[in-house]
Amino acid sequence: MSAPQKAKAGAEKIAVTVSAVVPVTEYVTRFEFTRTDGADFPPFSGGAHTVVSMEDGDRTRLNPYSLMSDPTDLSHYAISVRREDNGRGGSAFMHSQVAPGDAMTITCPVNLFGLDWRAKKHIFFAGGIGITPFLAMIGQLEQTNGNWELHYAARTAENAAYADMLLEKFPTKVHVYYSGQGVRIPLESLLTGQPLGTHAYVCGPAGLIELLRDTAKGLGWPDSNVHSEEFLAPAPGAPFEVRLCKSDKSVTVGEHESLLEAMEREGVDAPFLCRGGSCGQCETNVVSADGDFIHRDHWLDDDDRASGKKIMPCVSRFIGTTLELDR
Amino acid sequence: MTIQFNDETFRDDYSFHNSEWAIKRFPFPFHEDSYMYAMNAEQHRGGPEGSVYENRFDVDEHYVSEMQDRAKVLADDPLRCQSLPHMTLAGWDLLELIMVSKSEDYPDLFELHRDGDQWRWVNKPLGIDDTFTFLDESTLPYGPMEYITRQSQGDFALLDQRENNLWMDAGMITTQADWSLDFDIGMNFFEWHAPVPMANEMGIFKRALKFLLNIPQGSPGRRLNWTMTVNPLLDTSPENYHKWGIQKTTLTPDNIGAKQHLRVELQTFYRLPRSNALAFPIRCYLCSFQDLMTMPKWGRRLHRVVRDLPEELATYKGFIDNRPMMIDYLSKFDDGLPTSPGIFPEPETEPPLKT
Numbered sequence: 170m171s172a173p174q175k176a177k178a179g180a181e182k183i184a185v186t187v188s189a190v191v192p193v194t195e196y197v198t199r200f201e202f203t204r205t206d207g208a209d210f211p212p213f214s215g216g217a218h219t220v221v222s223m224e225d226g227d228r229t230r231l232n233p234y235s236l237m238s239d240p241t242d243l244s245h246y247a248i249s250v251r252r253e254d255n256g257r258g259g260s261a262f263m264h265s266q267v268a269p270g271d272a273m274t275i276t277c278p279v280n281l282f283g284l285d286w287r288a289k290k291h292i293f294f295a296g297g298i299g300i301t302p303f304l305a306m307i308g309q310l311e312q313t314n315g316n317w318e319l320h321y322a323a324r325t326a327e328n329a330a331y332a333d334m335l336l337e338k339f340p341t342k343v344h345v346y347y348s349g350q351g352v353r354i355p356l357e358s359l360l361t362g363q364p365l366g367t368h369a370y371v372c373g374p375a376g377l378i379e380l381l382r383d384t385a386k387g388l389g390w391p392d393s394n395v396h397s398e399e400f401l402a403p404a405p406g407a408p409f410e411v412r413l414c415k416s417d418k419s420v421t422v423g424e425h426e427s428l429l430e431a432m433e434r435e436g437v438d439a440p441f442l443c444r445g446g447s448c449g450q451c452e453t454n455v456v457s458a459d460g461d462f463i464h465r466d467h468w469l470d471d472d473d474r475a476s477g478k479k480i481m482p483c484v485s486r487f488i489g490t491t492l493e494l495d496r
Numbered sequence: 497m498t499i500q501f502n503d504e505t506f507r508d509d510y511s512f513h514n515s516e517w518a519i520k521r522f523p524f525p526f527h528e529d530s531y532m533y534a535m536n537a538e539q540h541r542g543g544p545e546g547s548v549y550e551n552r553f554d555v556d557e558h559y560v561s562e563m564q565d566r567a568k569v570l571a572d573d574p575l576r577c578q579s580l581p582h583m584t585l586a587g588w589d590l591l592e593l594i595m596v597s598k599s600e601d602y603p604d605l606f607e608l609h610r611d612g613d614q615w616r617w618v619n620k621p622l623g624i625d626d627t628f629t630f631l632d633e634s635t636l637p638y639g640p641m642e643y644i645t646r647q648s649q650g651d652f653a654l655l656d657q658r659e660n661n662l663w664m665d666a667g668m669i670t671t672q673a674d675w676s677l678d679f680d681i682g683m684n685f686f687e688w689h690a691p692v693p694m695a696n697e698m699g700i701f702k703r704a705l706k707f708l709l710n711i712p713q714g715s716p717g718r719r720l721n722w723t724m725t726v727n728p729l730l731d732t733s734p735e736n737y738h739k740w741g742i743q744k745t746t747l748t749p750d751n752i753g754a755k756q757h758l759r760v761e762l763q764t765f766y767r768l769p770r771s772n773a774l775a776f777p778i779r780c781y782l783c784s785f786q787d788l789m790t791m792p793k794w795g796r797r798l799h800r801v802v803r804d805l806p807e808e809l810a811t812y813k814g815f816i817d818n819r820p821m822m823i824d825y826l827s828k829f830d831d832g833l834p835t836s837p838g839i840f841p842e843p844e845t846e847p848p849l850k851t
Binding site for chain 1 (some may be wrong): 581582583585586589592631656658659706709710711712714715769771772773791
């Protein structure tokens with residue numbers, strides 16, 4: 170085709186104004202946005218996330234957060250951010266720097282954790298801040314009288330964001346478990362005896378996801394009926410050098426930045442969508458490497474990893490002498 | 497511009513015809529003098545004024561007649577339109593996408609008035625003025641996908657996305673290049689593409705699937721695909737192969753210019769917001785060889801592409817037997833001059849045929 174228009178990396182951007190900053194618990198704050206142009210937001214599906222751009226000095230931080238507002242109300246979007254004091258600084262920036270009236274940019278919704286519309290019943294398992302995608306899923310299912318129930322684990326009642334609201338609105342569908350009181354979600358008994366056609370969804374710490382998947386497998390659940398979402402934040406690591414062949418640049422990836430962020434810092438328009446190792450969009454071919462990859466994504470399969478020919482720069486790193494990428 | 501709708505048929509007497517305007521904007525699918533499979537997708541965000549790329553859903557002079565042909569196909573074979581039970585929400589998504597796009601892009605032809613979930617849809621070319629409740633199927637005469645695709649040119653597949661794959665779980669398929677929704681319904685991306693030669697070995701489908709899975713909301717894509725059709729038939733379905741397949745044997749050196757049509761699909765891809773399904777509209781454009789030859793660039797190029805196409809592809813696209821006759825005809829329009837890059841005909845700058 171003539172003059173193909175190359176897409177810029179990432180989903181379509183939306184200019185927004187922060188309309189409210191609402192503390193929810195000691196650690197969790199809700200940020201509400203309206204569109205700067207005054208229009209309604211695009212419709213979205215429960216489980217979708219948006220990537221929020223944060224202008225932090227001379228650095229642009231791009232963090233994905235689940236949309237947790239009601240999908241039937243498009244006058245605003247909302248996210249809830251847990252402050253990670255040992256994190257890379259994005260959540261701390263949101264908590265300390267963002268105030269009502271601020272102009273920000275977010276992306277159009279992207280859903281890597283959608284409802285399976287074939288399900289006869291949806292059973293949700295949330296751990297901590299993993300509650301957020303389920304709030305939007307519940308909103309969407311309530312609109313169509315969908316069959317769902319939620320099992321929500323938090324440390325204490327004070328830490329359980331939105332638990333009071335959920336228990337009040339849906340007293341028969343919502344169950345909350347406090348680990349501080351030694352109460353765990355009884356996964357095995359909950360997953361046993363569900364009607365045929367039930368789909369299970371889990372969002373939260375890696376341990377909960379793994380435990381639920383293992384328990385479901387042990388009980389004979391098909392993999393296709395178990396859905397999970399774990400946003401990986403890029404982990405810090407030793408700095409390393411990378412040669413970007415197409416861009417003709419050499420870049421040093423710093424201790425606290427990801428390979429993707431280092432490329433972006435150097436002005437390389439590298440593709441991405443989720444920035445959490447799930448979507449596969451940033452997959453990059455390795456031209457040559459002398460060293461070891463630290464693969465942290467959920468995308469590459471064992472063969473890809475064994476080949477040494479692929480890396481997901483949003484979350485994965487490298488230790489060695491030389492790394493050349495086809496980017 | 498105001499569109500003059502043709503009164504024409506795609507069967508029996510084949511009165512289908514392209515105006516000069518329609519020929520000039522025909523989406524010629526070859527950007528260079530040869531062809532091989534490629535995903536070749538680009539963003540679907542408008543294009544040159546008057547081109548088929550300009551609007552999200554192109555409406556042209558064939559609109560009303562194409563919709564009449566679709567109604568006939570459906571009356572004979574209701575299974576051309578199917579939607580598995582979990583795809584109703586995707587159908588509403590598609591209805592919203594088409595209604596919003598057409599009312600914005602063609603305000604003289606289509607109107608959408610929304611008051612909460614009370615919607616009024618006015619389709620002037622087809623004489624429709626309906627009021628309904630969004631997301632309430634009981635307020636429409638058909639399911640939402642069938643309702644809106646009876647009013648939209650081109651086929652529509654709605655693909656559910658799950659397990660890192662796409663599933664052909666709903667569609668309105670009456671203008672297809674020899675594939676069957678009734679056969680493919682419920683299949684995944686690799687299953688429904690299994691008959692295509694060479695592409696799988698080339699790794700095309702794995703890459704194409706990855707691209708499609710990651711089409712984000714708000715960033716639609718498009719590509720062109722093509723085949724050959726004898727007579728301007730919209731419905732070249734496997735179900736009716738006994739009716740149209742035989743027509744391929746009626747081609748003669750005298751009638752080939754009028755009878756042989758290049759069939760081009762403008763395929764677009766949209767992420768649907770509420771269902772997270774993928775809409776895959778497949779819009780069919782037909783142009784006779786003799787009309788294509790009015791553009792010197794296309795004459796030169798089509799000859800070279802057809803002549804040099806690998807045998808597997810000519811077989812798969814169903815014209816291997818007629819290829820020698822096609823090359824004979826087309827060679828008269830190829831004087832060996834170079835062609836300019838890109839698909840557009842450039843009639844002002846491309847040199848006329850040397851005789």
